[in-house]
Amino acid sequence: MMNFRFAVNVTPKPGILDPQGRAVEGSLGHLGIVGVSGVRVGRRVELTVDAADEAAARAVVERLAAELLSNPLIEAYDVELLGEASSMVGPGGGAVGEG
Amino acid sequence: MMNFRFAVNVTPKPGILDPQGRAVEGSLGHLGIVGVSGVRVGRRVELTVDAADEAAARAVVERLAAELLSNPLIEAYDVELLGEASSMVGPGGGAVGEG
């Protein structure tokens, strides 16, 4: 068995209204930021999978992404392998994405 | 001027309680999924920046991420260059992440 850490990025499908994205664009002015467009706000879920190999791990993540993490009517997703969890997981498994 | 498409991934800081991640983990049993752990749920914001060069574009995104898109008290973020927007933006700029 091995540990794999994945990220699932879920974004509103093209054409679906994205009020959050619009809200972000709306507030750019206050920050005096120009030249930013096409803002889309979605979800990012990071998780660790125990599996025999990457293919098996991916199968689990794909299923989670399709059935739980995204709603196919309105959202699209992609799966990102972040690496071997053993080398990635901090406390709470959240070490990835430190700013 | 050029177009750059970025993603900002915002995740709960390590050690900060993530009720969403915990709820997802709690529900995995109902999906008959085992071997998944360290679930952290965050946000993913994709956006397009007009700028002279990548460095300038990054500067804008970093500022957005720090001041608007994340809450430094409880969230960490990282910035991902997705590519030249011209080649990436679908309607609403959401073409990235089609599942």
Place this chain on the structure above:
Amino acid sequence: MTVADLPIEPLHHRLGVTDEELDAIRDRLGGRDPNDLELAMFSVMWSEHCSYKSSKALLRTLPTAGEGVVAGPGENAGVISIGDGLAIAFKIESHNHPSAVEPYQGAATGVGGILRDIFTMGARPIAVLDALRFGDPADPRTRHLLDGVVRGVGGYGNCVGVPTVGGELVFDPSYQGNPLVNVMAIGLLEERHLTLAAAPGPGNLVVLFGSATGRDGIGGASVLASATFTHDDPSKRPSVQVGDPFAEKLLIEASLELIERGLVEGLQDLGAGGITCATSETADRAGTGIVVDLDAIPRREPGLAPFEVMISESQERMCAAVRPDRWPEVREVCQRWGLPVAIIGRVTADGDIAIVQGGLDPDGRPAPGALELARVPAAALTSDAIVYERVATPPTHRRDAPAPGAPASVSDRLPERGMDPGAVLLALLGSPGLSSRRAVYEQYDSTVGADTVAGPGRGAAVLRIKGTSRALVASTDGNQAVGRFDPWLGAALSVAEATRNVSITGARPLGVTNCLNYGDPTRPEAFWQLAEGVRGLGDACRALGLPVTGGNVSLYNESPTGAIAPTPEIGVVGLLDDVATLVGPAFRQAGDAIVLVGETTPGLAGSAYATLAGVAIEDDPPGLDLAREAAIQAFIRKAIGRGLVASAQDVSGGGLAVALAECAMWGGLGARVRVAQVGSPAVALFGESPSRLVLSCRALHAPALELLAHQHGLPVERIGSVGGGALVIESGAGGATGAAEERGSGVADALEVPLGNLRHTWDHGLARALGWEG
């Protein structure tokens, strides 16, 4: 990380413990020095927030006995019997400093904390009221804080399914650097299920259930809640607590099931001070001790130091004393609700809190090879904590500079001259302080529970009690505007208004809870304000015959921009025996008579009008006659009981004109009234002298109403009648006298404003002030 890694020197100072307190601790430990863990425990329990070391002596002076009181100060919440075997639990608490650091989570965990205080007693929470105070609504930081706090209150309350039925939203410059977030909760219980926060019975198990323990709010009690706050201080960042309303909802259901099935001997929520506070308070109340099995405490993350586990403020946790034979059932209930549960210790007879690493044997004694990391008398941490007699010194000048917006000197801008009363009325109705709060309370679920008869927006909240004809009526009020000039009066007025709001529905106030928000008690002037506030609170409650059943004290409400105006936040719950008799503030039908009860007295300082138009330097706030206030509340309850009253509103912010405008707008009915002038038009129309009511009644009931008022020794005047599409106020020929006369102002013009204008101005004022609306 260990205690030793915390920033700055020396250790007890780093933990906020003074040299004097360290000596007192040694004294409680028979002369020996506390070790690091023990010192951390003392630092939390002896913080102002947990120990009330500066306020205890004052709070002892409050009246706490009253009809039906079954639990008062000292318990998690006050409990009052309402008959039929039912009782209510209610309490108000502050979360000011956490909300200033992280408004969403600060407010959310504030709601979670006060709800736990309610269901810990065996009561199902049925209502929340949020009393919020901020600085300038036009300021970007204020807007950020307000938006976060409102989302936080809603995010938590909406999810747990407790309706937010009322509260307050006040803007005052003194809150600019230090917003106030006070939350009141009300619960309903069967009296036989009343459960106290005690750990009786040596040999009983100490059971922890709810969320696992993480690093949340480490040092929160001693640092966050007790040190003067300067915003964006990074040292406070790691201790932000994150709330999980979903976990709280499960905790409510599991706790109430445990209580209803009689499975727990005592129950205590975990708040400030975490496991240290819960174990020492419950042991001390029962005269027992507790040995804590450190390794048994469920952790959210690895590597927590013992002191972190002992003082962590991780949310959504409860601690119960359980008889060993009931453990299997207790575990089953918690597991069914999806809550981690563990035996984390035993009740002992020795009166000490002992912390053991390495496990306990089946009899609760340290297992072979186990280490005892700490041993402290439970009383030393709680009832025997240090108490201070602080120095109180009145300010040298009792009257501040003119209210905000006031002219520097008595000038031509004085209100009476050339005042257009209609314009002033609209300005008041549209002002951030008096306009509709809809933009805020529509972000709350105010109807879940299917008991809300009157939600937020128009005076006191009313909740029917299913299966009975009765209803609970609740209100929160706090007066900092007058309190800034006279803290005794500010507190007394707060009690008067909160109870009056309940009485004018026909309900009988049952008891008072309070949250005392003041400055740094080590400053003699700030402590004087606190002392005067408590005195005003006690005097008012005695005059009205009401017990103070609980509350909370929040000190050190200061920022670089100064201290807040003293803010005694008062929460009142009343009982209406027959909900069918409920009277509201809205005019009911054209032709009804309008009656003004009470006396208009001079004094504009502290009024909404003063913030708008300014006020003469020599002017004072209006006085309060507590006997008169008691009489007018007794009168209105009797009048409503006899079915004489169609609508009832009290005169408060904005004065008589605003009160009339509200009755008219809400009833969709205009009115024509004539008011005699007292002092000046400004006083007559916009003065806020207390103990006044605007009533409407069928014309044929007017004489009986007036007679009843006289029997209560109250001035009463029939001032007009309901009808038409506008509010028309004419000034009586009483003639301008006194100040107004000297300033050469005549009688003000008549006021005539169409209902549509009143409503539109009132409706949009707040959203516009906050920039939520163009």
Place this chain on the structure above:
Amino acid sequence: MPVRVGVVVFPGSNCDRDTLHALAMAGAEPVALWHEQATLEGAAAVVLPGGFAYGDYLRAGVIARFSPIMRAVAGFAASGGLVLGICNGFQVLAEAGLVPGALLRNASLRFTGREVSISAERLDTAFTHALVAGGPLRMPVAHGEGCYYADEATLDALERDGQVLFRYVDPSGELVGPDHPANPNGSLRAIAGVMNAAGNVAGLMPHPERAAEAILGSADGMGIVRSLVESAAKAAAAPARPARPAPPAELAAPAQFGAAVS
């Protein structure tokens, strides 16, 4: 003999007691159904109540959809059983694919709790027949994710096939556009409630159970509750259907799948 109507209790449901109360007032025998049980205890109709099942984390209703009882509910629905989802219950039904469409975050991006007016598009359904024709119905909404969405083709089909059950209207009963304040969440075509094609599964965002007594400001919701109870009574009287446990495929899959992974 009152008809038995089940109310599913998910962890985080918070309108279950209100719904049981309203059903009892409408003359039913209400029973609470715990989310982990596999049967509906012979209920002739099932209500998924409002609340925040599993905290509504991730997406409102999505986690609850995988609760064990949802298999029984799906099977019950597939065999024609009456199912009503209110607010969060509507979100769960939509996530489970038992009613068409999805519920997005309110256009305002704020939770909205206030009284709205809705009009019933049809008075001949199992959920609306007891409503008296005419005037709009006043009842509260209280949600953060109630913006009804489906693609244009689906919306057209729903309207054509009479699957739109309720729409938000202004207090006078006039239809309004998505940006009108009478539409509390920006729902497309002001849709407040829909049915499945067979007409036995329906969901709506407003709360009829909170508007079932005059003392609470409106009794308009009682007509919906009573419709359900009366329809349930009819169904109970009719010859028993073959209870067909036919859960959607992905709901059947998990068990073996998990094994394969471990």
